[in-house]
Amino acid sequence: MPISVLLKGGPVRERVVDLPVDEAPELLPIQTASGETPYRRTGARDKQGRRVYEPARLIDRLMA
Secondary structure (H helix, E strand, O other), rough: OOOEEEEEOOHEEEEEEEEEOOOOOOOOEEOOOOEEEEEEEEEEEOOOOOEEEHHHHHHHHHHO
């Protein structure tokens, strides 16, 4: 059963993506105009219950 996730920040700004998986992966590579951008699962959910992903570099910088 496919799931929907919300990408926030980075080159996509904010976009809902349907994934053909049952479980949301930790790291999600998204193809953008400037190349591939890795998005990492944050653990948060939006108002519709979708998992939220943010650019991995942003999260890695905040965690350092």
